[in-house]
Amino acid sequence: MRVVIAPDSFKGTLSAPGAAAALSAGWRAVRPDDDVVAVPMADGGEGTLEALAAAVSASTAVPVRVPGPVGDPVDAVLLRLPDGRAVVELAATSGITLLPALQPRTAHTRGFGAAIRRALDDGATGLLLAIGGSASTDGGVGVLRALGAHFLDAEGADVPDGAAGLLRLAQVDLAGLVPTPPSGVLVLTDVVNPLLGPDGAAAVYGPQKGASTEDVPVLEAGLARLAALLPADPAAPGAGAAGGTGFGLLAWGAVLVPGAPAVAAAAGLPDALAGADLVVTGEGRFDCQSRSGKVPEAVRGLAEAAGVAAALVAGSIDASPDGYRYAVSLTELVGREASFADPAAALRRAGAHLAAVLP
Structure with a gap:
């Protein structure tokens, strides 16, 4: 049998x-x-990389050191698959479990972007991005910054990292954004929430990341400013995943897909x-x-x-x-x-x- x-x-x-x-x-x-x-299986959240590392015998773990969700360096790994693609997990680089205390206004995804950039620099032909377990509601701005984008205030200065910085956002420069790899970018998530509104990233997931009732409108306002400037649909299913990281990655050209079937295929x-x-x-x-x-x-x-x-x-x-x-x-x-x-x-x-x- x-x-x-x-x-x-x-x-x-x-x-x-x-x-x-x-x-x-x-x-x-x-x-x-x-x-x-x-x-072993996963659904695109925490543990996806570990499951694929165990399921795909010819995969290779690559150590990376990146900025954590509030800037302190963290040690993580990305996974090279034998078909040339790489797996990067947000929870391991910008995840909520990496914080000693929740910081809903200042946590960011810059480290996740740095790990993605390392995978691309190493020649990854495609990416599988597991985005569960986020610590932040920055709309994926940290990721896009690490990939070459600039987020500026009305005077042309970089806005601070994190959700609070989005309140000063006035212009976005995507000219330096690195292209997606030839085999594309799949973002693994089982979340279908839009970016904004009562079912959006701030309202639904902000409190899980430490946002108070006073914080949630601040997070929503920042995401709304971002939505007006990035070339992606804030109403797309999954745009609100991982504090809006799904939205930021859509603007890069990634595709949001259900996590478990994608992991099953890769495994x-x-x-x-x-x-x-x-x-x-x-x-x-x-x-x-x-x-x-x-x-x-x-x-x-x-x-x-x-x-x-x-x-x-x-x-x-x-x-x-x-x-x-x-x-x-x-x-x-x-x-x-x-x-x-x-x-x-x-x-x-x-x-x-x-x-x-x-x-």
């Missing part, structure tokens, strides 16, 4: 490669002669499913939102197209797992406390359980 193990991370407990390894070990403990292939999941009998996918919590572009549904859709049965493993299952041949809740299998205390052991148990009950 050929089994493909393709889970997302179990947020806060185990990475996607760790989850895939645990499920695979559990399965092999019961059926050691089966062909078990691990393809080689469609090829891995060819001839498989079963795919096992999962995430920390399977709920109604999981049906909207999350990893398990992306994997199940690819499996269905390939004529492969799918099984689901999740920490908890809070929505109907229609379409999965079998579903395992770790909470029901080992108990909530045990699943959090040792998630790898719980997933090994789940892998063994599936191997025992599925023909």
Whole structure:
């Protein structure tokens, strides 16, 4: 039997490669002669680069040092894929977890842009940009600055980094912006929010980045000034992703795409499913939102197209797992406390359980 193990991370407990390894070990403990292939997955947020590094054996991690979300240097990596493209993750360069304290008005994405520039300077033929986990609401201005754009006030001086600097924005100079690479730029996100308005970057995501009720109108006003000057559609689905970074990247010429299917393609999941009998996918919590572009549904859709049965493993299952041949809740299998205390052991148990009950 050929089994493909393709889970997302179990947020806060185990990475996607760790989850895939645990499920695979559990399965092999019961059926050691089966062909078990691990393809860790992600949806374009934090952990995307780690998942692809594990799934694509010929990939190469490249260390980079870039300005963090408030300017302090951070050490990160970008990933070179064997097809010539590079993967850059915003969370690792300009992410909210890099801040000791949230700074909604001054945090920026300059480091993310610096890592992208390094990938281009190293000859990347295309880019996969994972933009989840942002610390800022700067509309992608930091990224574009690192790529050669200038954002100026009425006197022609550079405006400060961060959302607050956008309030002084009067003109944009894109003449020095580096071109996109020949194979293009895919921005991976499962967010469909526009840049502005009640469903936009400031209103919906600003509070998650520390914005108070007084801050949100300030962030919105700055983004509105930016929207009037950059050649992109602020109403485009996903323009509000990562504090408006989606909008800035659209102005560069990037294309916003659903994250999980793009990661699956880059990881080689469609090829891995060819001839498989079963795919096992999962995430920390399977709920109604999981049906909207999350990893398990992306994997199940690819499996269905390939004529492969799918099984689901999740920490908890809070929505109907229609379409999965079998579903395992770790909470029901080992108990909530045990699943959090040792998630790898719980997933090994789940892998063994599936191997025992599925023909």
